[in-house]
Amino acid sequence: MADEFDTHGGRRKGEDRRRGRDRRVDRDRRSGTERRSRQDRRVGWGRIEDQRLEGVLTTAATVAHLFSQPLTIIIGHVDLLLASVEDQATKSKLKIIKGQLQSLSITLQDLRSLREYKTVDFDGFTLLDIGLRKVRKLD
Numbered sequence: 001m002a003d004e005f006d007t008h009g010g011r012r013k014g015e016d017r018r019r020g021r022d023r024r025v026d027r028d029r030r031s032g033t034e035r036r037s038r039q040d041r042r043v044g045w046g047r048i049e050d051q052r053l054e055g056v057l058t059t060a061a062t063v064a065h066l067f068s069q070p071l072t073i074i075i076g077h078v079d080l081l082l083a084s085v086e087d088q089a090t091k092s093k094l095k096i097i098k099g100q101l102q103s104l105s106i107t108l109q110d111l112r113s114l115r116e117y118k119t120v121d122f123d124g125f126t127l128l129d130i131g132l133r134k135v136r137k138l139d
Helices: 047-084 088-112
Strands: 119-122 125-128
Touching (some): 047 088
Antiparallel strands (some): 119 125
């Protein structure tokens, strides 16, 4: 009588409800790697790597945004100082500061527009390759 009112669909017995056979020994079942989508079967890539890439790119864009806001304010104040200062030596130094701030702004734009995850080794450090333009030297 217990078999007549079995509401568990054979789960406790390990049976396949539709075929009436033991699904634990079914040779037709796909392995875990075969069950993944076609996109996840790329060599060396899968969901974890895609999520890591997305995390790195999102972090880079966030950092660029957070640094750009105060940088814009600093550049604005340097422009105001350049307009109000009469001393040529001070103006020269402010122009150097403004040039370096603009260089930093370009680097932040590169960081914000980053679309791929590549690293480079630099003096024993692994850095994110953001396609830096020419490094400007201080005058």
